[in-house]
Amino acid sequence: xxxxxxxxxxxxxxxxxxxxxxxxxxxxxxxxxxxxxxxxxxxxxxxxxxxxxxxxxxxxxxxxxxxxxxxxxxxxxxxxxxxxxxxxxxxxxxxxxxxxxxxxxxxxxxxxxxxxxxxxxxxxxxxxxxxxxxxxxxxxxxxxxxxxxxxxxxxxxxxxxxxxxxxxxxxxxxxxxxxxxxxxxxxxxxxxxxxxxxxxxxxxxxxxxxxxxxxxxxxxxxxxxxxxxxxxxxxxxxxxxxxxxxxxxxxxxxxxxxxxxxxxxxxxxxxxxxxxxxxxxxxxxxxxxxxxxxxxxxxxxxxxxxxxxxxxxxxxxxxxxxxxxxxxxxxxxxxxxxxxxxxxxxxxxxxxxxxxxxxxxxxxxxxxxxxxxxxxxxxxxxxxxxxxxxxxxxxxx
Numbered sequence: 001x002x003x004x005x006x007x008x009x010x011x012x013x014x015x016x017x018x019x020x021x022x023x024x025x026x027x028x029x030x031x032x033x034x035x036x037x038x039x040x041x042x043x044x045x046x047x048x049x050x051x052x053x054x055x056x057x058x059x060x061x062x063x064x065x066x067x068x069x070x071x072x073x074x075x076x077x078x079x080x081x082x083x084x085x086x087x088x089x090x091x092x093x094x095x096x097x098x099x100x101x102x103x104x105x106x107x108x109x110x111x112x113x114x115x116x117x118x119x120x121x122x123x124x125x126x127x128x129x130x131x132x133x134x135x136x137x138x139x140x141x142x143x144x145x146x147x148x149x150x151x152x153x154x155x156x157x158x159x160x161x162x163x164x165x166x167x168x169x170x171x172x173x174x175x176x177x178x179x180x181x182x183x184x185x186x187x188x189x190x191x192x193x194x195x196x197x198x199x200x201x202x203x204x205x206x207x208x209x210x211x212x213x214x215x216x217x218x219x220x221x222x223x224x225x226x227x228x229x230x231x232x233x234x235x236x237x238x239x240x241x242x243x244x245x246x247x248x249x250x251x252x253x254x255x256x257x258x259x260x261x262x263x264x265x266x267x268x269x270x271x272x273x274x275x276x277x278x279x280x281x282x283x284x285x286x287x288x289x290x291x292x293x294x295x296x297x298x299x300x301x302x303x304x305x306x307x308x309x310x311x312x313x314x315x316x317x318x319x320x321x322x323x324x325x326x327x328x329x330x331x332x333x334x335x336x337x338x339x340x341x342x343x344x345x346x347x348x349x350x351x352x353x354x355x356x357x358x359x360x361x362x363x364x365x366x367x368x369x370x371x372x373x374x375x376x377x378x379x380x381x382x383x384x385x386x387x388x389x390x391x392x393x394x395x396x397x
Contacts, residue, residue: 004032004354005030005031005032005033005354005355005356005357006031006032006351006354007028007031007032007033008032008033008354009032009034010028010032010033010034010092010093010186011033011034011036011090011091011092011093012025012028012029012033012034012035012036012091012092012093012094012095013036013038013084013087013088013091013093013094013095014035014036014037014038014068014095015038015075015094015095015096015097015098016095016096016097016126017039017040017044017045017046017097018044018045018046018097018171019046019064019142019168019171019172019175020097020126020171020172020174020175020178020200020202021095021096021097021126021175021178022037022044022046022064022065022175023064023171023172023175023176024095024124024126024175024176024178024179024182024200025037025065025068025095026064026065026066026067026068027175027176027179027347028093028179028182029066029067029068029360030066030067030347030356030357030358031347031349031351031354031356032354032356032357033067033093035067035068035069036068036069036070036071036087036368036372037065037068037069037070037071037363038070038071038072038073038075038084038087039070039071039072039073039365039366040072040073040074040075041072041074041390041393043072043365044061044065046058046060046061046064047061047365049061054341055364057362057364057365061362062342062344062361062362063344063345064362065362065363066339066342066344066358066360066361066362067357067358067359067360068360068362068363069360069363069367069368069371069372070363070364070365070366070367070368070369071366071368071369071372071373071392072365072366072369072392072393073391073392074390074391074392074393075106075108076106077389077390077391079386079389079391080391080392081106081107081108083373083376083378083386083391083392084108085108085117086376086377087372087376088114088117088118088121089118091118091121092120092121092122092186093121093122093123093124093182094114094121094122094123094124095124095126095178095182096123096124096125096126097125097126097127099137099139100125100127100130100131100136100137101131101137110123110197111197115195115197118195119193119194119195120189120193120194120195121195122182122185122186122189122195122196122198123195123196123197123198124178124181124182124185124198124199124200125197125198125199125200126174126175126178126199126200126201126202127140127199127200127201127202128140128141128145128201128202128203129201129202129203130199130201130203130204131199135203140201140202140203141202142168142169142170142171142202143164145170145202145203145205145206146164146165146169146170146206147162147164148203148206149170149203149206149207149209149210150206150207150210150213150214151165151169151170151206151209151210152164152165153223153224153226154210154213154224154225154226154227154232155226156226156228157226157227157228158226160226160228161226162226169209170202170205170206170209171202173205173208173209174200174201174202174204174205175200177200177204177205177208178198178200181198181199181200182198184198185198212232212233213232216232216233229248230285231250233282234250234251234252234278234282235251235278235281235282235285235288236249236251236257236260236281236285236288236289236292237249237250237251237252238285238289239318240289240292240293240296241293241296241297242293242296242297242299242300242301242304243296243297243298243299243300243301244300244301244302245301245302245317245318246301246317246318247296247301247304247305247308247315247316247317247318248305248315248316248317248318249292249308249313249314249315250314250315251313251314251315252278252314253278254277254278256312256313256314257270257275257281258270259311259312259313260308260313260315261295263307263308263311263313264292264295264296264299264304265295266291266292266295269288269291269292269295272291274287274288275288301317301318302317304317305317333346334346335348337358338358339358339359339360339361340361341361342361342362344358346358366392366393366394369383369387369392369393369394370383370387373386373392
């Protein structure tokens with residue numbers, strides 16, 4: 001191992017707040033980029049999204065902002081914008097998720113100003129709906145895009161009605177799409193020497209997630225229904241009751257189905273004509289549930305799930321968040337990491353020669369203001385003046 005991430009040497013100015021943008025910045029930072037987070041005078045609002053809190057900062061913020069240094073700038077002031085422009089002189093990536101038009105209002109628009117001044121800069125914007133079109137420049141929020149993007153219409157069951165997925169899946173995928181866009185732009189820049197504008201919109205990401213519901217609809221013209229834990233195209237593919245906890249089965253072919261039936265001591269189920277093929281099992285999924293749950297009624301769900309997957313049957317017990325984070329394989333995969341008193345989730349992308357690293361715990365508000373400004377050529381008196389005037393608010397800790 002080289003000990004350096006694949007993005008070592010990349011300089012990122014992260015103006016983003018809340019989730020999608022900060023998550024993208026954290027991914028870049030985990031893989032070696034130098035990320036400077038610039039917050040508004042009141043701080044990233046997720047610092048207050050708790051409890052729980054640690055030293056006045058919410059755990060929510062901590063989950064999205066490690067491997068960054070933090071300063072604050074009041075970009076409503078011209079002097080603060082001049083500081084930002086100086087920082088962009090050596091930057092590779094600018095990441096922001098302001099309401100569309102904000103940067104232009106401040107005289108910092110990409111096409112109007114930054115593209116000509118910084119031709120190698122990659123300007124990455126996370127937005128709700130993009131800049132134009134019928135909903136262009138509208139603000140976007142994860143739950144709203146889950147609703148408008150069709151995700152809620154397929155999540156839940158007849159009793160619950162449409163349900164929000166219980167994590168900010170649209171925001172997080174949008175952040176990942178922003179990272180992918182930045183990587184593409186870096187490849188293009190390596191060949192041409194030119195930066196470019198990259199946009200990752202929540203609306204697009206929500207639609208991207210509609211598999212297999214969108215292709216099913218394109219082909220059949222039929223709207224998907226609420227199916228709860230069931231898969232619309234495959235059976236058995238759902239959560240099934242046992243004597244203890246539910247086990248999730250994801251059986252995709254006839255061989256796996258026969259092995260499942262043998263492992264639960266009911267090989268005769270696989271011989272039933274109602275369940276001969278996947279298409280038969282989808283049509284008769286409720287009858288199949290009855291016989292499978294009867295066969296598993298005296299079995300411990302945790303033991304069964306692990307036994308089935310070891311036997312080649314896709315299955316797993318439904319674990320709590322705490323159980324998942326403390327699972328031995330979680331430790332083996334290094335998916336819980338620690339930096340001093342901080343604990344967070346690890347990096348799922350694992351290049352062998354350039355692994356991710358976790359060098360900095362999430363910063364306090366404006367923790368590195370003086371340090372960063374000094375690196376960009378500001379003297380002590382200038383720094384003191386910027387802080388005193390509110391251009392670069394001081395650390396509140």
